[in-house]
Amino acid sequence: MTETLLKVIGLTKHFLVTRGIILKKVIAEIHAVDDVSFDIIKGQTLGLIGESGSGKTTIANLIVGLLKPTKGQIIFEGRDLANSSRSEFKKVRSKIGLIFQDPFSSLDPRKKVAQIIEEPMKIHQQYSKAERFERVCKLLEKVGLSSEDNEKYPHQFSGGQRQRIAIARALALSPHLIIADEPTSALDVSVQARIINVLIDLQEEFKLTYLFISHDLSLIQHISDIVAVMYLGKIVELASVSEIYKNPLHPYTRALMESIPRPDPDLMRKNPPVLLQGEIPSPLQPPLGCRFHTRCIHAKELCSRSEPQFQNVGSNHFVSCHFWREIEEKHTGILQER
Amino acid sequence: MISRLVKKKELPPVVYMLLKNKGAIFGLIFIVILVATAIFADFIAPYDPVAQNIPKKLAPPSFSNILGCDEFGRDVLSRLIYGSRISLIVGSSVVAISAIIGSLLGSVAGYYGGGVDMIIMRLVDIFISFPGLILAIGIMAALGQSILNVIIALSLVNWPAFARVVRAEALRISQLEYIQAAKVMGASNRHIIFSHIIPNSLPPILVLVTLNIGWAILAEASLSFLGLGVNPPEPSWGSMVAVGRFYLLQAQHVIIFPGLAIFITVLAFNLFGDGLRDALDPQLQL
Amino acid sequence: MMAALLEVYNLKTYFYTRRGVVRAVDSVSFDVRKGEIYGLVGESGCGKSVTALSIIKLIPNPPGKIVEGIVKLKGENLLEKSNKEMRSIRGKEIAMIFQDPLTSLDPIMKVGSQMLETIKSHYDVSDAEALTMIKESLHSVGISDPDVRIQQYPFQLSGGLRQRVMIATALLCKPSLLIADEPTTNLDVTVQAQILTLIKNLRDTIGTSVLLITHNLGIVAWLCDRLSVMYAGKIVEQADTRSIFTQPLHPYTKLLLKAIPGKVAFKTKLETIEGDVPTLVNIPPGCRFHRRCPYAKNICAIEDPNLLDFEANHKVSCHIYNHKHWEEF
Numbered sequence: 001m002t003e004t005l006l007k008v009i010g011l012t013k014h015f016l017v018t019r020g021i022i023l024k025k026v027i028a029e030i031h032a033v034d035d036v037s038f039d040i041i042k043g044q045t046l047g048l049i050g051e052s053g054s055g056k057t058t059i060a061n062l063i064v065g066l067l068k069p070t071k072g073q074i075i076f077e078g079r080d081l082a083n084s085s086r087s088e089f090k091k092v093r094s095k096i097g098l099i100f101q102d103p104f105s106s107l108d109p110r111k112k113v114a115q116i117i118e119e120p121m122k123i124h125q126q127y128s129k130a131e132r133f134e135r136v137c138k139l140l141e142k143v144g145l146s147s148e149d150n151e152k153y154p155h156q157f158s159g160g161q162r163q164r165i166a167i168a169r170a171l172a173l174s175p176h177l178i179i180a181d182e183p184t185s186a187l188d189v190s191v192q193a194r195i196i197n198v199l200i201d202l203q204e205e206f207k208l209t210y211l212f213i214s215h216d217l218s219l220i221q222h223i224s225d226i227v228a229v230m231y232l233g234k235i236v237e238l239a240s241v242s243e244i245y246k247n248p249l250h251p252y253t254r255a256l257m258e259s260i261p262r263p264d265p266d267l268m269r270k271n272p273p274v275l276l277q278g279e280i281p282s283p284l285q286p287p288l289g290c291r292f293h294t295r296c297i298h299a300k301e302l303c304s305r306s307e308p309q310f311q312n313v314g315s316n317h318f319v320s321c322h323f324w325r326e327i328e329e330k331h332t333g334i335l336q337e338r
Numbered sequence: 339m340i341s342r343l344v345k346k347k348e349l350p351p352v353v354y355m356l357l358k359n360k361g362a363i364f365g366l367i368f369i370v371i372l373v374a375t376a377i378f379a380d381f382i383a384p385y386d387p388v389a390q391n392i393p394k395k396l397a398p399p400s401f402s403n404i405l406g407c408d409e410f411g412r413d414v415l416s417r418l419i420y421g422s423r424i425s426l427i428v429g430s431s432v433v434a435i436s437a438i439i440g441s442l443l444g445s446v447a448g449y450y451g452g453g454v455d456m457i458i459m460r461l462v463d464i465f466i467s468f469p470g471l472i473l474a475i476g477i478m479a480a481l482g483q484s485i486l487n488v489i490i491a492l493s494l495v496n497w498p499a500f501a502r503v504v505r506a507e508a509l510r511i512s513q514l515e516y517i518q519a520a521k522v523m524g525a526s527n528r529h530i531i532f533s534h535i536i537p538n539s540l541p542p543i544l545v546l547v548t549l550n551i552g553w554a555i556l557a558e559a560s561l562s563f564l565g566l567g568v569n570p571p572e573p574s575w576g577s578m579v580a581v582g583r584f585y586l587l588q589a590q591h592v593i594i595f596p597g598l599a600i601f602i603t604v605l606a607f608n609l610f611g612d613g614l615r616d617a618l619d620p621q622l623q624l
Numbered sequence: 625m626m627a628a629l630l631e632v633y634n635l636k637t638y639f640y641t642r643r644g645v646v647r648a649v650d651s652v653s654f655d656v657r658k659g660e661i662y663g664l665v666g667e668s669g670c671g672k673s674v675t676a677l678s679i680i681k682l683i684p685n686p687p688g689k690i691v692e693g694i695v696k697l698k699g700e701n702l703l704e705k706s707n708k709e710m711r712s713i714r715g716k717e718i719a720m721i722f723q724d725p726l727t728s729l730d731p732i733m734k735v736g737s738q739m740l741e742t743i744k745s746h747y748d749v750s751d752a753e754a755l756t757m758i759k760e761s762l763h764s765v766g767i768s769d770p771d772v773r774i775q776q777y778p779f780q781l782s783g784g785l786r787q788r789v790m791i792a793t794a795l796l797c798k799p800s801l802l803i804a805d806e807p808t809t810n811l812d813v814t815v816q817a818q819i820l821t822l823i824k825n826l827r828d829t830i831g832t833s834v835l836l837i838t839h840n841l842g843i844v845a846w847l848c849d850r851l852s853v854m855y856a857g858k859i860v861e862q863a864d865t866r867s868i869f870t871q872p873l874h875p876y877t878k879l880l881l882k883a884i885p886g887k888v889a890f891k892t893k894l895e896t897i898e899g900d901v902p903t904l905v906n907i908p909p910g911c912r913f914h915r916r917c918p919y920a921k922n923i924c925a926i927e928d929p930n931l932l933d934f935e936a937n938h939k940v941s942c943h944i945y946n947h948k949h950w951e952e953f
Contacts, residue, residue, distance in 0.1 A: 100515045105516060119525070189880060189884055190879070190883045191667075218887075259817040263844075264869065265866045265870075
């Protein structure tokens with residue numbers, strides 16, 4: 001039984017850059033997220049990958065209500081969050097948890113671990129004091145820490161341990177959806193492995209659904225069911241993880257894959273990273289037509305004029321590129337070693 | 339010696355840094371003595387501070403009056419001891435009130451930003467644009483002379499200092515991810531300010547509090563010196579200095595001892611405050 | 625056999641804090657040959673950055689101190705040089721680039737002015753000659769419009785451009801050794817590929833030797849000729865790149881390689897290393913990795929293994945490979 005937990009339709013967020021305080025004049029508009037749509041099925045992990053300026057963090061902030069969308073719908077368990085009132089949203093908040101990137105600034109340094117983890121419970125006034133304490137201890141153990149750690153302060157823990165405290169906090173109200181925004185980017189590889197394992201275990205035990213945001217394609221490939229690739233505010237490709245890996249259709253997806261150095265010296269000598277020319281354009285002035293065309297080696301005249309459609313090209317593999325078919329034909333065979 | 343004590347048990351780094359600072363230790367010891375003096379004044383003072391004894395008028399220090407007598411024969415030492423109460427009461431009240439008002443307004447300004455911030459900061463600007471003592475004198479002239487009004491006047495002069503410091507902290511803290519986490523949880527702005535922003539602003543607030551008490555005591559002494567502070571015959575260090583001016587040639591002890599009291603007290607608070615600031619700062623780097 | 629440009633022998637850098645002595649670098653030895661890209665690899669706290677700073681003697685003193693060791697650049701021991709002598713070496717013979725170009729470049733100086741300052745502190749040239757050198761350098765790092773960039777401030781540039789400017793500044797005086805401390809950690813993946821290709825090309829064309837410090841094993845596999853794996857202030861394995869990846873000897877190296885996510889794995893769990901990095905204060909005796917090592921035996925808690933040859937050009941510091949202790953394993 002596949003139930004859609006989160007459905008995002010046409011999500012758009014434009015930031016207005018203004019001048020002046022009383023008489024505000026709009027001098028520029030940042031297209032952080034533009035017409036993004038995707039579904040996440042209950043129990044699955046959607047991996048959202050993109051570089052800076054892609055809008056991936058903005059999407060996380062929109063879903064949890066830190067930002068209000070300019071346009072679009074965010075349908076969570078049947079309810080449209082984008083058009084809910086504050087009190088309606090508050091009820092839903094307890095069902096969505098968020099894990100931040102920086103374990104050193106996402107925990108209040110002046111609070112004990114117990115206070116940090118129970119804060120959501122206190123705010124939503126669920127559970128009595130004794131029940132809260134019991135839950136705190138259980139959650140600490142679930143993330144691989146000791147229940148005695150509840151009396152300590154964040155600075156007494158390492159980065160990886162703090163991130164586990166953050167995970168425990170995200171689980172405090174038994175959420176259905178957890179959004180992890182680059183949860184391991186600030187951690188070492190061996191520490192990252194432990195955090196990932198904790199997340200995998202928790203997903204299985206509590207039937208959680210994850211929206212996992214990262215810039216690390218290898219990591220996304222490891223833990224996602226579905227992968228969405230973002231560039232400059234738009235999703236350029238969306239498919240199951242094996243599809244993306246076997247058959248990346250969008251030139252940007254390919255460029256990402258080919259840019260990553262792999263821990264295999266022989267492979268690196270034979271297939272050194274292929275360079276993507278230029279820099280990411282500013283979201284203040286995204287290129288006209290296809291946003292990627294300024295850096296795309298396959299770009300044709302059409303690409304600078306018209307934005308490609310985000311279309312389903314078979315077995316739920318979506319891509320937005322005018323020439324995906326031609327490019328696919330050219331590339332069959334090169335990526336098989338990777 | 340202290341380092342041996344420290345190595346035995348794990349002292350929190352702040353306390354350790356403070357203990358290493360000799361100036362801060364001196365300051366702290368003196369403050370403790372001062373507070374004890376104020377509390378136990380009834381037991382320590384040898385004489386009634388307002389009891390006149392004209393035959394002993396302007397008597398120099400002797401065995402019966404260690405610090406001598408003033409122009410009405412009142413014992414200077416007793417007056418100093420009771421005067422410490424005024425200084426401490428006014429000092430701590432002013433700082434407490436301005437800290438509370440200033441911290442609240444500052445954190446609201448820094449957290450909300452925008453129009454709220456602008457309004458509060460303009461208010462700060464208005465108060466700051468007057469030289470402190472002149473503003474206090476003006477307020478006292480309007481309100482009338484009493485200890486309570488001294489406290490009110492000095493608090494109104496002093497709160498902007500706290501507002502600015504706390505606003506800066508609030509601005510910095512509001513960017514941190516644990517504030518975002520609280521918002522995501524559904525915390526109200528009020529909860530965020532009282533539970534997260536203000537507690538995390540405490541280090542600079544504490545430093546300012548200690549340094550400020552010295553200022554408040556000096557300000558009260560100045561107002562009393564100008565005749566705007568406490569009413570006679572209540573002893574206040576400032577008014578004692580004021581009166582002492584007239585007897586500078588005949589009886590220096592009448593002005594020296596209260597002046598010394600003010601000086602050492604402010605010095606003690608400043609030394610302690612400096613030490614506290616140093617102890618809290620490197621801590622942030624560790 | 626290529627000549628050694630940089631020889632580090634038995635380097636020890638300690639930090640004296642009130643909690644005790646932190647042995648950040650505890651007897652580290654390696655050498656970088658001319659025209660080579662050498663990797664110092666490890667996770668946070670392993671001492672790789674401190675090693676780099678020790679080489680150019682930029683360790684803050686107090687609380688840090690280079691307690692022992694020899695660091696020879698072209699045969700001369702840098703640790704014996706005075707501050708004045710080091711100042712003329714830094715930037716000229718050895719240049720260093722850091723992780724965050726935003727904080728390493730002066731935000732209130734235009735790019736051109738900063739580069740001019742560097743040139744003038746080492747060479748006595750006219751402004752016009754300096755300008756030529758600057759433009760040449762910017763061009764060599766792939767900046768297509770040097771006239772524009774010279775007039776800009778660091779904040780006006782993107783992360784990738786800033787890092788290129790850093791590299792260009794580092795190359796102004798044509799150093800023989802470039803130390804790059806996590807130069808691409810803060811950059812996007814596609815930009816990272818550009819910068820690293822640039823560094824590789826510099827080595828290929830001008831022959832600059834590079835000491836590359838990183839925790840990213842993919843980068844190491846691509847760029848480095850030889851490398852040292854560091855853990856808790858010591859080198860645990862040292863070999864050419866290929867040998868490390870195809871035949872990792874030290875348990876830490878093996879586990880580290882297994883912890884990297886690398887393929888489509890449908891949420892299978894990764895191999896992890898139990899426990900945490902030990903604190904470098906008051907280090908207990910024995911091997912620093914033994915508490916987390918799945919192969920640890922009694923000897924590991926008693927004796928700290930030395931870095932010994934296992935094969936030609938492959939050193940490891942682990943008792944497993946020491947025939948004296950074979951009965952234990």
